[in-house]
Amino acid sequence: xxxxxxxxxxxxxxxxxxxxxxxxxxxxxxxxxxxxxxxxxxxxxxxxxxxxxxxxxxxxxxxxxxxxxxxxxxxxxxxxxxxxxxxxxxxxxxxxxxxxxxxxxxxxxxxxxxxxxxxxxxxxxxxxxxxxxxxxxxxxxxxxxxxxxxxxxxxxxxxxx
Numbered sequence: 001x002x003x004x005x006x007x008x009x010x011x012x013x014x015x016x017x018x019x020x021x022x023x024x025x026x027x028x029x030x031x032x033x034x035x036x037x038x039x040x041x042x043x044x045x046x047x048x049x050x051x052x053x054x055x056x057x058x059x060x061x062x063x064x065x066x067x068x069x070x071x072x073x074x075x076x077x078x079x080x081x082x083x084x085x086x087x088x089x090x091x092x093x094x095x096x097x098x099x100x101x102x103x104x105x106x107x108x109x110x111x112x113x114x115x116x117x118x119x120x121x122x123x124x125x126x127x128x129x130x131x132x133x134x135x136x137x138x139x140x141x142x143x144x145x146x147x148x149x150x151x152x153x154x155x156x157x158x159x160x161x
Contacts, residue, residue, distance in 0.1 A: 002100030005125075007132060008075060009094040011063040016101070016125065016134040021077045023087065025095050028072040045074065045089055052076060054089035060140055061120075066093070080138045088141065101125035106134055 005016035006025070026047070031054050033043040040059040044051050054074060058065060071094035078085050106123025120140035125132045 002104055004098055004100055005132065005134060006075065006098050007096040007127070008057065008090075008092040009071075009096060010057045010061060010092055014096065014127070014130065014132050015057075015092075016132045017075065017077060017090075017137065018122075018134070019098055021079070021137065023076040023078060026074040026076065026089070028068050028074060028091065031091075042091060047076065047089075050087070052087055052089045054091055055141065057090050057092045077137055079141060081141075088137075090137070099127060101127050101132060102129070 004019040006019055006022045008015045008017060024047075026045075029045060031043040031045055034041075037043065040055050042054045042056050044053055046052075056065075068091075072091065073095045074089040074091050075095060076087060076089050079088055080086075103125065106125050108123060109121040110124075120136055122134040122136040125134060
């Protein structure tokens with residue numbers, strides 16, 4: 001049986017999250033901002049008494065910001081953080097479906113020399129012949145923390161440590 005993925009849209013791209021990491025899908029709601037958060041961190045929401053941090057998938061991936069619309073969702077997922085499981089909300093442009101891919105095997109991310117780091121990509125699959133980039137959310141959050149996002153949503157290296 002094919003692995004199942006929740007397919008998400010950001011910009012004009014389709015991404016996949018392993019269904020076993022997705023806890024729920026929420027309509028967009030007000031997010032409480034906290035001071036001095038990294039640009040990809042939007043703030044926190046309350047989900048049945050639990051405080052959940054929310055990241056913006058577009059910003060974390062280096063895409064430009066857009067206004068929320070009727071399709072915007074917050075996908076609550078489990079991620080590994082410092083040896084424990086944490087819960088985080090991921091604001092995405094839309095959620096398509098829960099689906100299998102055309103093959104059980106993901107292709108490794110393409111190597112583009114030193115020009116692109118595929119660390120947040122678990123692999124690339126296809127759904128009805130179109131690409132679905134399966135994200136590694138554990139790595140995505142770590143990589144996003146090491147980037148600062150410019151005013152147009154484009155990443156540039158953060159200060160060196």
